[in-house]
Amino acid sequence: MDLSAFHFLRPWWLLGVPVAALLWWAWRATQGRMMQDGRIAPALLPYLLVHTPGGRGPRPIDVLAAILAVAAVAAAGPAWERDEPDFLDNVAPLIVAVDLSPSMDAKDVPPSRLEAAKRTVRDLAARRAGAKTGLIAYAGSSHLVLPPTDDKDLLDLFTQALSSDLIASAGHDAAGTVAVAAQVLAAERAGGTLLLLTDGADTARMAAVKQAAQAVKDMQVLVMAVGLRGAGGAAGGIDEAALRDLARAAGAPLGSLTGGKDDLDWITLHAQQHFREVQDAYAGPPHWKEAGYWLCWPLALLALAALRRGWRVAWHACLLAGIVVLAAPQPARAGPLADAFFTPDQQGRMAFDRGDYETAMARFRDPYWKGRAAYQAGKYQAALQAFTPLTTAEGYFYVANTQTRLRQYDAALAAYDQALAIKPGWEPAVVNRxxxxxxxxxMTQETQGDEGEPPDKTIQDKTAKAGQRVATHAGQAPSEEMWLRNLTLSPARFLRGKFAAQDAAAGRAP
Structure with missing residues (x-):
């Protein structure tokens, strides 16, 4: 609970608290005056008073005043937590830029600086499940590896392919990285964050970094040093002075990679705070989650306390209080009570929003959401079965994503084409396709470039071309191990060729 954000949505209802106190004081004063004035015979008082001298427990007026005060506070709408939409996309977009300079191969951070940075990318994707994370690689030039995506397996595939030999040009092109990230995040239309995982900076290009950072709107930059502290270079540690200059030029906080949970907390908190600031600037005043309904429980206990022998109870008021208590939101769970108040799809959506995807998959009847839950739960065959009957662009899109997870790439391309036929130019489908x-x-180019397997059978032709051997191959499919090896190596070869082609097109020589 953030006490600094505690406030009331309808503060005028708090006037009910002094009204309840005034009512209680007036009643007690009136009773005291009646006894003091002698209007009631002393012999009759023990039979007329509910709270006899020496009795225990509160009087009816005490309970009534407490009920009025608590109800006034509940109606005032206490709130301290923002009412954020429950959709998974409402998480700050993040782009991680990994420095691929040769100095990142230093072993001062085990197993190496680059491997530590790649592990941080994987941990961030796991921590930010459902959020979009992109990837940039840079050294002397900057290149987009993957636009922001919530597919952490695809992100991990390309992260593992990063190595210090992918970019031929040397240097630390932080200014180019900021420009690339700004261009990518402009399409997200949200407050995004660029994280630089680096061990150095080009001090001669700080003016360009500052200019690039100042030209960006609604994007913040974070700089995280990878390596042990020391005086300049891979052998002696990171160049702290250069990194401080980089952070100052980019207007960015500077952190140090420790490999612990604090690194992820530092990154996610900065990213989410900036995201909320940008969203508030565009959306106006924030919406708050009202917590007054929790006071229904003390109200029910106070009403129950009124059920004492000798007290007059307004049963219609108790019935109304009971209805209010039963109407309070309950955790979604399968059962007679949940079935009485919520449809299966509503129960499934509540389970989906709290991350219980297997329960959501079992409760959903809507095929789209049933497939979404199965996809998030990793049940890709079940997801494909749910998505297949759908003929919408979203249905074909998730069929393609599921086929990709199942490594059926040709089927995935066909499904992406169907989605784009229904919704031409749809950016998520274009990017994923x-x-x-x-x-x-x-993968195809690499398979063609590999040497073929040894011939399964050799036949000697002793007729027209005697003495020459002709090799014939049996129709045997590549082994699963060979296919997986090709899949693992392909992203690295693809990135190396892509980066070289971009550098050549930009006129940058290695």
Whole structure:
């Protein structure tokens, strides 16, 4: 609970608290005056008073005043937590830029600086499940590896392919990285964050970094140093002075990679805070989650306390209080009570929003959401079965994503084409289709470039070309191990070729 954000949505209802106190004081004063004035015979008082001298427990007026005060506070709407939409996309977009300079191969951070940075990318994707994370690689030039995506497996595939030999040009092109990230995040229309995982900076290009950072709107930059502290270079540690200059030029906080949970907390908190600031600037005043309904429980206990022998109870008021208590939101769970108040799809959506995807998959009847839950739960065959009957662009899109997870790349491309036929130019489908197409093309080129397996059978022709041997191959499919090896190597070869082509097109020589 953030006490600094505690406030009341309808503060005028708090006037009910002094009204309840005034009512209680007036009643007690009136009773005291009646006894003091002698209007009631002393012999009759023990039979007329509910709270006899020496009795225990509160009087009816005490309970009534407490009920009025608590109800006034509940009606005032206490709130301290923002009412954020429950959709998974409402998480700050993040782009991680990994420095691929040769100094990142230093072993001062085990197993190496680059491997530590790649592990941080994987941990961030796991921590930010459902959020979009992109990837940039840079050294002397900057290149987009993957646009922001919530597919952490695809992100991990390309992260593992990063190595210090992918970019031929040397240097630390932080200014170019900021420009690339700004261009990508402009399409997200949200407050995005660029994280630089680096061990150095080009001090001669700080003016360009500052200019690039100042030209960007609604994007913040974070700089995280990878390596042990020391005086300049891979052998002696990171150059702290250069990194401080980089952070100052980019207007960015500077952190140090420790490999612990604090690194992820530092990154996610900065990213989410900036995201909320940008969203508030565009959306106006924030919406708050009202917590007054929790006071229904003390109200029910106070009403129950009124059920004492000798007290007069307004049963219609108790019935109304009971209805209010039963109407309070309950956790979604399968059962007679949930079935009485919520449809299966509503129960499934509540389970989906709290991350219980297997329960959501079992409760949903809507095929789209049933497929979404199965997809998030990793049940890709079940997801494909749910998505297949759908003929919408979203249905074909998730069929393609599921086929990609099942490594059926040709089927995935066909499904992306169907989605784009229904919704031409749809950016998520265009981006994912391009990734799968390039991956499939890279795999095909590598397979063609590999040497063939030894011939299964050799036949000697003793007729027209005597003495020459002719090799014939049996129709045998590549082994699963060979296919997986090609899949693992393909992203690295694809990225190396892509980066070289971009550098050549920009006129940058290695």
């Amino acid at each position: 391009g990734i799968v197409a390039r991956l499939l093309e890279s």
